[in-house]
Amino acid sequence: MTQSGFIAVIDLGSSKIKGVVGRKNENGVISILASSSIDSGSSIRRGMVYNIEQAGANVHKLIMMLENSLERRIGKVYVSLSGQSLHTFEFSEMLRISSGMVTEEEVSRLRKSAEKFQPEMKRNYRIADVEYYIDDKPEPNPVGVTGSEIEAGFKLIVGRPNLLVNIEKSITAKTDLEIADYIVGPMASASIALNDEEKELGCAFLDFGAGTTTLSVYKGGILRRMVVIPFGGKNLTKDICALNFTENDAEQLKIKFGKAFESQEGPMFLSPFSSKPDVDLTELNKVIGMRLDEITANIKEQIALSGYEGQLGAGLIITGGASQLKNIDLYLTQKLKMPVRRASARKTLVNNFPDLMHDPSFTQALGMLLFGEENCEMVKPDPVETEEEEGGKSGSSSWFIGKGRNPRPEKKPKPPKEKKPKPEKEEKEGGGFFSKVEGMFGGLFSEEDDE
Numbered sequence: 001m002t003q004s005g006f007i008a009v010i011d012l013g014s015s016k017i018k019g020v021v022g023r024k025n026e027n028g029v030i031s032i033l034a035s036s037s038i039d040s041g042s043s044i045r046r047g048m049v050y051n052i053e054q055a056g057a058n059v060h061k062l063i064m065m066l067e068n069s070l071e072r073r074i075g076k077v078y079v080s081l082s083g084q085s086l087h088t089f090e091f092s093e094m095l096r097i098s099s100g101m102v103t104e105e106e107v108s109r110l111r112k113s114a115e116k117f118q119p120e121m122k123r124n125y126r127i128a129d130v131e132y133y134i135d136d137k138p139e140p141n142p143v144g145v146t147g148s149e150i151e152a153g154f155k156l157i158v159g160r161p162n163l164l165v166n167i168e169k170s171i172t173a174k175t176d177l178e179i180a181d182y183i184v185g186p187m188a189s190a191s192i193a194l195n196d197e198e199k200e201l202g203c204a205f206l207d208f209g210a211g212t213t214t215l216s217v218y219k220g221g222i223l224r225r226m227v228v229i230p231f232g233g234k235n236l237t238k239d240i241c242a243l244n245f246t247e248n249d250a251e252q253l254k255i256k257f258g259k260a261f262e263s264q265e266g267p268m269f270l271s272p273f274s275s276k277p278d279v280d281l282t283e284l285n286k287v288i289g290m291r292l293d294e295i296t297a298n299i300k301e302q303i304a305l306s307g308y309e310g311q312l313g314a315g316l317i318i319t320g321g322a323s324q325l326k327n328i329d330l331y332l333t334q335k336l337k338m339p340v341r342r343a344s345a346r347k348t349l350v351n352n353f354p355d356l357m358h359d360p361s362f363t364q365a366l367g368m369l370l371f372g373e374e375n376c377e378m379v380k381p382d383p384v385e386t387e388e389e390e391g392g393k394s395g396s397s398s399w400f401i402g403k404g405r406n407p408r409p410e411k412k413p414k415p416p417k418e419k420k421p422k423p424e425k426e427e428k429e430g431g432g433f434f435s436k437v438e439g440m441f442g443g444l445f446s447e448e449d450d451e
Contacts, residue, residue, distance in 0.1 A: 008066070009368040013210060020035045029350070038061060073377065082228070092152065093113045094149060127156055187371075198314040201313035207364065213322075243287065320360055320363065
C-alpha cells in the first residue's frame with residue numbers, strides 16, 4: 001500500500017451499516033483514517049440484503065460521509081459476507097508425493113481442488129483453515145518434508161448459492177462502487193479479536209449481533225466449526241415490544257435498563273418516555289432472560305456438536321453490538337460453565353481511534369481491514385493530451401464517470417475575457433446569479449441520480 005492509498009470496507013449489519021477506511025503498515029497494524037455508520041432500517045435482515053433499493057441508498061450515503069471526512073474519493077470497497085446459512089464444511093484431498101518430498105506445486109494443487117469444490121445445493125465461499133497430514137502424521141508446514149502421501153483437510157465456509165446476488169444489486173448496480181472482494185464476517189471478527197494462544201488452547205468465539213449470533217469453535221489453532229444462530233439483539237428488542245412499547249422505545253429500554261442478570265434493584269421504575277406505562281424491571285429482565293436462554297441452549301448444543309466440549313481452555317470470548325448487554329458475561333459464565341471475556345479489536349493491531357477500537361459493534365468492520373490488499377482510493381487518470389487549433393497542447397481529465405456521486409469540481413484556468421456588449425437588464429436578472437448556480441450544482445441533480 002502506498003501512503004496515498006487506503007482500504008475501504010463496508011459491514012452490512014442488521015442494525016447498522018458501518019464503513020471504515022484505513023491503512024496497514026508493513027507489520028499489518030491498522031491506522032484508521034475515517035469511520036461512520038448509518039441505520040440499516042429494514043434493508044438488512046439476519047445479515048442479508050433484504051431491500052435492495054434501501055440498502056443501495058444507505059451505502060451510497062455512507063460512502064459520501066466517508067469521502068467528506070477523507071476529502072478523497074473511494075473507487076472500490078470490501079464488503080462483508082454473512083447470513084444464517086453460512087457454516088463450515090469439511091473437504092479432504094489426497095496426493096501421491098511424486099519426488100518423495102512435498103513441493104509447493106503439490107500444496108498448490110491441493111488448495112486449488114478445495115477452491116473448485118462445490119457442495120450440493122451450496123456455494124463454496126472461502127477456505128477458512130487447512131490441516132496437512134504426511135503419511136497420516138500431522139504436519140503444519142508440509143513443503144520440504146519427505147514422505148509418500150500427503151492429505152489436506154480443509155475447512156470451507158459454505159452457504160446458500162445466492163448470498164451475493166442482492167449485495168451486488170444494491171452496491172454495484174445502485175452506486176458507482178466496484179466490489180474489491182467479499183470478506184466472511186465471522187472470520188474477520190476472529191482475526192482481530194482473538195490471539196494465537198486462545199486459538200491454540202481452544203475457545204468458543206461468539207459474535208453476538210443484532211440479527212444473528214455466530215459461534216466459531218477453535219482448537220489447535222484451527223477453526224473446527226462455525227455456525228450462525230438466527231437470533232440476535234433485535235429479537236430481545238422485539239420481545240420487549242410485547243410489554244406494550246414501540247420498537248424504538250423497547251431498544252432504548254434494553255440498552256438503559258436491560259440486564260442478563262437481575263440485580264437487587266427495586267421491581268418498578270418510572271418510564272423515561274412520556275405517556276408510557278411504568279415497567280416492571282423484573283418483568284423486563286424476565287423477557288430478556290427467556291430469549292437469552294434459547295440462544296444459549298443453541299450455543300451449548302453447537303459446542304457439543306463440534307466435538308470439543310470440555311476442551312476449550314480459553315473459554316468463551318464474546319463480541320458484537322449485542323454483547324454490550326449488562327451482565328451478559330456473568331450470565332454466560334453461569335449457563336455454560338466456562339470463563340467468559342468480552343472482546344473487541346486487539347490493541348496491537350490498531351494504533352489509533354481508541355473509542356472505535358474498544359467498540360465491540362465495530363469488531364467485524366475493523367477485522368475486515370486486515371484482509372484487504374487492494375488500494376480502494378479512486379485514482380485520478382493521467383491527463384489525456386488534446387491538440388488545440390493553434391497547434392498547442394492542453395491536458396484534460398476526469399476524476400469520475402458514473403452514477404450518483406459526482407466528482408468534486410477542479411479549478412480550471414479562466415479563459416481570456418472577450419469584449420461583449422452589455423446585456424439588457426432583463427437578461428442580466430435572468431441569466432446572472434441563477435445561471436451560475438445552475439452551472440455549479442446542476443450536475444448534482446442529473447437524471448442518473450434517480451436510477
